[in-house]
Amino acid sequence: MNRRRYYIFCFLLFTVFSQIAATERAYNILFIQSYTNQTPWHSELIRGLCDGFGEEKVKVNIVTEYLDADYWAYPSEKVIMKRFCERARNRGTDIIVTVSDEAFHTLFNCGDSLPRQIPVVYYGMKYPDEALISTLPNVCGFTSNPDFSLLLEQANKIFPNRTEVVCVNDNSFLSLKGKEDFMNEYGKFLRSHPEYKLLTYNVQTETTSNIISSICYPRNSYGRIVIVPKWSPFMAFIGKNSKAPFFSCQSIALTNGVFCAYDADPYTSSRMAGVRAAKVLKGTPPEEFGMTETPVDFHYDFKQLDFFHVEKERATPGVILNQPYWEKYRFLFILLYASILALLVLVVVWLIRANRREARRRMHAQTRLLVQSRLVAQRDEFDNIFHSIRDGVITYDTDYRIHFTNRALLEMLHLPLDVSVRPYEGLPAGSIFKIYTNGREVLREMLKEVITKGKSVEIPANSFMQEVHSGSYFPVSGELVPIHSHGNITGVAVSAHNISDEEMQKRFFDLAVEESSIYPWQYNIRTGLFTFPQGFLKRFGFEESLTTVSRSEIEDKMHPEEVEDIRIMFDEALAGKKQNARMSFRQYNADGKYEWWEYRTSVLNGLTTDVPYSILGICQSIQRYKSTEEELTTARDKALQADKLKSAFLANMSHEIRTPLNAIVGFSDLLSDTSNFTEEEVAQFIATINKNCSLLLALINDILDLSRIESGTMDFQFAKHSLPLLLKNVHDSQRLNMPQGVELLLDIPEGSKKYLVTDNVRLQQVVNNLINNAAKFTSGGSITFGYTEDEPGYVSLFVEDTGKGISEEGLRHIFERFYKVDSFTQGAGLGLSICQTIVGRLRGNISVTSEVGKGTRFTVRIPDTCE
Template sequence: MNRRYCCLFVVLFWAVLIQAAATERTFNILFLQSYTAQTPWHSSLNQGLAKGFRESGIKVNITTEYLDADFWTFRSEKVIMRRFCERARERKTDLIVTASDEAFYTLFACGDSLPLQIPVVFFDIKYPDEKLIAAHPNVCGFIANPDFDVILRQAQKIFPLRKEVLCVIDNSFLSARGLNDFQEEWDIFQKDHPDYDMKIYNTQNHTTSHIIAAICYPRNSHGRLVIAPKWSPFLSFVGKNSKAPVFASQNVGLTNGVFCAYDSDAYTSALLAGQKASQVLKGTSPQEIGVTESKQGFIYDYKQLDFFYVDPDKVASSGIIVNEPYWEKYKFLFILLYPSILALLVVSVVWLMRVNRRESKRRIQAQTRLLVQNKLVEQRNEFDNIFHSIRDGVITYDTDLHIHFTNSSLLKMLHLPSEAGGRVYEGMMAGSIFNIYNEGQDILHKMLKQVASTGESVQIPQGSFMKEVHSDKYFPVSGEIVPIRSRGMITGMAFSARNISDEEMQKRFFDMAMDESSIYPWQFDVETNCFIFPQGFLTRLGYEESVTIISREDMERTVHPDDLKEVKLLFDRALTGEDTNTRLNFRQRNADGEYEWWEYRSSVITGLTQDSLYNILGVCQSIQRYKTAEQEMREARDKALQTDKLKSAFLANMSHEIRTPLNAIVGFSDLLSDTSGFTTEEVAQFIATINKNCGLLLALINDILDLSRIESGTMEFIFAEHNLPLLLKTVHDSQRLNMPPGVELLLRMPEGDKKYLQTDNVRLQQVVNNLINNAAKFTFSGSITFGYEEEEEPGYTRIFVEDTGVGISEEGIRHIFERFYKVDNFTQGAGLGLSICQTIVERLKGTISVTSEVGKGTRFTVRLPDYCE
């Protein structure tokens, strides 16, 4: 008897020692998840498994591998699983835990011997292979068989008016198993509810648009329910946009668009798996533990309940609710604890700010710099492109008179390389690449300091010259220097200038034309000692029409011998600067050998000093025809003034439109320099605002570039025969998701019509998109309808865009197609879109018109020929 007790004592003693050793030892665990780290419950699975081991007193090192079964084929999954097993063998793994069907079945199908050598604990298997499990004594775990009858009856209870059930599957093995189970349960359910209908959609057999139209369009989905036997990435997209409630048998679909999942709780399942694995590590045989069915229940997504107007209290008794906002979940607790928590937070924040202010500031700045660095680089490149597109030369300085940026127009004006970009001279002092002279004095630094100190713009004085530092060449210049402000402070100066050599000559020509009816202007090049005449004038003197330049000696050979002495004397006085304005009347020999009286007037342009000469300009005129010449010069003056006004209007409009989003970008970027006072949502909102304004700048740049191509005549048009209905459907598909809330985009075309137009499809789509975008700005409810109609006159087609927006007044309609005109100055845009549309339509040999009624809507009509000759 005593001997028996002694043996029993020894056995118990060794069992305690083994258990103690297992408790002290650290085990290596391989945790195989079927999906990715972006799955909603992957962190809950990791946490639950770790807690299961911890509560059981087992020390473990858990290595988690993600199979990503929704992405790979089964053959690829087996290759990936063998790699997992090889790495696990190197770590000397003691036990494997699998989550969901894919990881478990791929583990035993991959061909590696590791799952046959060490224990395997599985959980959340929907469709267990009993023969496979029975054949492996080292396997145990939990199963969670889906019950579609319970799901159908709960869906019928919550949505009694939705009586059409859509079953969405794919071609995978698990989806096929789920479909079989669902059909069996459906037969039972339909016997009790014969008024219900069911359709099956296969995502790999049906077209994507067909499934989306059935589920995501309100007109189709209002009476439907969606059942998903197996969740897939496609369902993640459809579920988030579905207008019908989605019921699934896998909790992986929660927060991805699933209204309700009938499944076991992920965290609890992983916790129980950890406890069961701990028993195996302590010495219990997996066969003794066996296979257990997990407890399942309904899990609802709070946001989906809110979307389908289902009262959470109505379903709370039948399951649990996830994704619930903290305020709703702990409303009464917040109300009770808010004052104390607020006081504690204030005290904590003050204390933390004092202790960690310097370190926190440095860390936040580094994080912010990493987040916005790429965005700032992109923004800087966009700003550079804007300034490079300006035709006038632009250069910016900081308040210390260091160069910051130069645009390509200025570099070309100064004959400097422009390929290196606008920042090659950044950091150099003002005056390093050019100087501004007036009356022999360099005035560049003086003007910059004046703008920096007064904060007011300064015009370059008349008669000023820009001198190139690298070549000593100079030319007359006009422009202004304006201050650059940020948050009320002057942070730099912007200098815009243009070479007015041609304008100065035109001005001198015009002044003389006002006095003496000019006919032919001329110029004397001091460096080459040659006269330059307009093409065609010298033909009257016997030269070929292409000749425009003759030397002074050739010019003197055409002068009558009796007049030559006086002409030479007066011209020499002009060259020496003694006479700045001269008038010469003399006879010249024409092509017929006869002498004709001409009058030459000259004007001398002085150089950097009063003693140096820059150029001599003049006009030669016939007394008999001075009236006609005067009229021609007036027209030349008006055209020059109109061109200058257009340039000024362009700069004024662009300065305003660029400054508005730029201020927002700079302002919110400054706020991001210290985010300690903002929440994560506020920081995200700041970044979103920056992105939005960058988009506005990009749209403005596109309009400017289109306008530039139109002005320069470089906008290309490629005419070919195109299917008009297909073109308009393409526009509809791209625009319908961009509509404002409460506005519906409709496409109206003749039924069964296959209309073809010979046109440029890219430019025509640009016109239609611009008209739809313009309508969306002023339509806050109702619809925007576009399409085409047959014109009464054969060979023509009408394309229309009409809305139910605010409408346009009669005054607005008169100016609607003018450049820079905006009906509402508070809307975004530069007022170029409709002007660009009108130009494109005219190039397409068509016309565009508008009709509108204030408060009722607007209709734009584009009339195009079917074939362009």
């Protein structure tokens, strides 16, 4: 009784603790690595951190971010770090863990407040900012202090004949700090080793060729060792190709080209950080831990030891990484080989004994075979009958096991053709082949259906038979029939046929028909039905289940204008009057369009020539030929129109250019002798010449813009521009050009700071053209331009004048080339046409409203982003 109570108590206690464990909180951890996930040891860092939390039995969700400090500049690192902090804040991060100096330093200098609000645990720190850390009570961690003195002594121990030291660094903070530390230690080292010489290189000031030649060329690198204060991707590239051994105080260099690294083990240091972070999450204040130094050791790359022919015994103290399994587990391999050899001996002994037992068994079997020989002879006669069948035949018993396979089936499955025995007898269904329909194996289902219902079952269409031994498969057709004996079902016979060739020929024919758009057809005179391929019927919207269509259904698809003529021609073929005919007409396809087709007929005569047996033919789409014909006609018409436009253009240009040139030449001749004119008259002559020069220049600019539009070379440069500033610039440049008595006004929304992504040059060209056009027809009053913001994402610019206005007839043609409302006004009639083209390129539209005698208003509506 007491034992029963004890069991119940243990069960309840286990249930309570299970509920407590299930409700235990999982902490969110932000793990920031200073470099990328391509560094060789980044997975070890993550694994060690997870094991550290697991050791303290703290559930965590770790999100790893990579700062990639070797790639980004420091300002960019701070921006990236702020993004890390923002994402961490959104996730509700409980603690931050950083590895290496870059991550910690950037975290507390990125400007985000998160690292000062939650605990931070760092490790792998080479040069900690103790002044900063002392002010942060929420920070604790581990340092891995570099010791270049020990590193130099170890290099001297392993390579006593290499007395030249090459120090390679860059301009990063850690590299410069490391070089400074190295130089201090090197001075001490030189006192006890005066024979050493030092070369220093900066990868950002020295040329790459100098560094490579000094380290990678054998003639230069012999007798040298390389010290790298800070490892970088460039050092990895040089280290893997160097003929001099590399030494560093960073574990990131391990298996990445370094010979020896004096640093903490990546996994161990990461696990220690995970343990400390777990204790902080449990409630221990970070300031109680403070700063702790991680144990460091020498780490060697086995491949580098082998390359420089250094024996493992000399690489002490320290740990050798990257060892081949044979070197690392030699004793275990020897033990394994011995075990395998012993096992082989046992297997041979067992086989010998099994062979003896098998010999005795064969003796007994031979006795039974003598008795069964008569039955075998009868069975062979039965087999020969099935072997003569061309289709593959296989029989199964009611337990779904193979009973017989004929030669045709073995050939079909590419199996051995030894039919003197039944090699597959007794194997379960699916052992030598499987049948798939729509990706589902159905052989056993069909066998079960035949045995259960006692009825034949056909192999479904589009089924495949797969060879089990090779995995190859092919399309198959056939049938499963029950085998009866004394009124009972004793098995199932399956006949199958490989239809690969038939299916391939059918598909080739269908492809040829579909690609060429040539379809065969037949008209059955007795039934009055057409037979077309499925692709043709689908093309004209008939149901997929149909295989034949009536003559009336075909006529319904014809164009009404051509039905009667085609009906007469087909009736002549039915009457035997035409053996061959060709008919072209339009048919209404599934896309809702009429398409040109050509039908060719061939009459198959019946018992008499006047009563055809059937009509055969082919049909082909000739739409592309008709389209080509229409395109050629359109191209011819456009060429004729272009010729007329060219003549009109030359006529207009010759007139427009001659007008200002006559004024320029005439008044220039008058200025050759100014003695007969007053100063006011001379000034008027010069003003006239300047005015006509400006008109001529504007005309030429319009012609050039028109040429660019026609050739498609008008260039647009899109950028962000201030619309109020753009219109103020136009106002400042145009207000001095206004006719006397006309005031130019700028009307923009008060306080607007509208910005557009547009081409400011082309947009100013549009506004200037509209203002110049308004100035031509305004003799008094004002010209007002500006913009309104009536709908989101768009802006409407306007130019409004108080001029004489435009008639309704003029409004219909106002944007046409060479059209001029007033033929006596200067200009070629191109400005508004060019404006319309530019506005269209800016994804907008231009419109005009006018009233004769009261003025005109042009409106340009464009989106905020015109790209």
